[in-house]
Amino acid sequence: MPSPPPPAGAADPADDDVALGLLLAVAHARARHALNEALAPLGIEARHYGVLAALARHGPSSQRRLSTLLDVDKSAMVRIMDDLERRGLATRNRDAHDRRAYAIELTAEGRRAAREGGAVSAAVGGRLFGWLEPSDRALLVAMLTRISHRAAGDRDEDGGGD
Incomplete structure (x- = not known):
């Protein structure tokens, strides 16, 4: 598979750290765009799906x-929550243990969107990453x-220690 061209105006990412960082940013932007396009029929974006998936996994x-x-x-979380509430996907209630916080x-409808978003995300993930060999992944x-x-x-967390 041919490698993507470096971002416009960038040097070769194979030997330039700035160009490599730009290539990583471009890959992220394109992957996020692909996921947003796939989630659009559900009326959500990747940022919404991330919160829905976290709530589905971790509970309130x-x-x-x-x-x-x-x-x-x-x-940003406040804006995402405003969107999710407006769409009827999540609710903010005062936390019974801490009245200053929201649960x-x-x-x-949010559980349905989380399930459907999971299926959509899995399909996009399969398209983007399914070709990777397990060792490459x-x-x-x-x-x-x-x-x-x-x-x-x-x-120190990365094992590099330098």
């Missing part, structure tokens, strides 16, 4: 916990995990 959660799980800043729960996961740790400043 605070906005703070969801923000942490999904690495989404607080103001977010899926509605019946494992290597990609390991490398992306290390990049993520380094970006967060967790240099």
